[in-house]
Amino acid sequence: MTKKDYLRKLRRSLKDLPDHIIQDILRDYEEHFDDGQRSGLSEEEISRGLGDPKEVASEYLKMYPHAKKQKKDSKLWDFLWFVFVIIGGLWVVVNFVPFIFKLTGSIIGGLLGFIFFLVSLILVVVLIAIIYGLFKGKQVFNFVVGDRKFTFKTSDEDRSQRVNESQIIQQPVSDIAVESHLSAVIIQQEDRNDILVELDGYSSIRRSPLQVEVNNGHLSIIDEVVSQTIVNGNLNSNLKLWVRVPQKNFDVSVKSSIGSVKINGNFNSCTVDANLGSLKIDGHQNVSEVKCDMGSIRVHNNFGSGNFTASMGSVQWYQANNNPHRFIIQKTMGSFKNNSQKVFNQHNNTYRSQEGIEPEVRIRSKMGSIRLEG
């Protein structure tokens, strides 16, 4: 069997798995063929060595038993649900139209009857569309909300795909910038020498592979969503983007659209901008700039200067070391709770600690509550 034949047979036998897994698997075998040919083997010999592609594929299919099963279950469920809706709709029409005729006389009754007739017509059209979609696996509904287009599919071929991407960075890095449009971000200092970037979880949303780039000691990680496709109206994602870094003084900056952000370790500076998720920062940061639109902010044991802005979520401040820096907390909404020994002077929504020389740390919250401990 040639390389091309082997890969084609393998692909065909793997077809029940999510596309990105198939591509990943085929990539491994392509590499194997390349390496084999480089060491002087023919495509035939390599294919023979690998064994029957069907058997190879069955090993993978055993690994992901849910890939196929889930599809069937949900299709059946969808189908039964829509049948139920249609029968229910027709039942309403059949039972209530004569009843309303009797009750309200011919004019109103006739009008309502006509409306019910239209409704049932729409229901029938929807049913036909759904059945058509189920068998053809085509997109049936497109909704436009604002400037975003949402596509509802009756086929759920893309539903909750397993995502597992990882990359190790061995080049020297001084600052890390993470931009996440979907996954939660966790930056964790560990006992290691290189940086491991790992994206793990399930997602029903189409996303492009993680973009990881090192440029002049600047590590940039971008997790991008490809399209606003919601399969069966489901927006499932539990993706976590782990960035495991050595114990060094990095400059860290994180921008997150949906997922929450957790930063654990001692960094030189730390800039976080989260639109929806909550923020949790553990460790010592010399300079912190934190902005959170909706989620809560929790900072544990923070040093140095900082600027904290929270629009809606609560802010919790745990301070273990009674360092001399001054904190300024500003909030628009939500309560303020101070569990630390520090005395705060309140003026409108601004809280100032009495100690310290310069206003080093600022916490601003528009809606959430603020809690300080230390």
Added chain:
Amino acid sequence: MNIQYKKGILELCVLTLLTRRDHYGYELVETISKSIEISEGTIYPLLRRLSDAHLVETYLQESNVGPPRKYYRLTKKGEKSQQQQHQQWTAFSQSMKTFLQGDDHD
């Protein structure tokens, strides 16, 4: 050699090779198939399973001869698992040897 035996020890073989240094797929296949006759295609599903279980992690590294290769390396969890499996194998093969020789002096 019986196919079931091989499947069981293949994982230990892969993990053991990775304790020595990081390998790319073809290297692993080549080295292992020198000692044990295997159908080479089964190593890649195994590697994927190990990676899903976080016993190994993968990274791409540029090669001089072609596109970047996928390298496999052991995680801390993988190291522990290798040690455990190694011990189990040693104990098992020891008792099996004793059993087969039949020298069970009462």
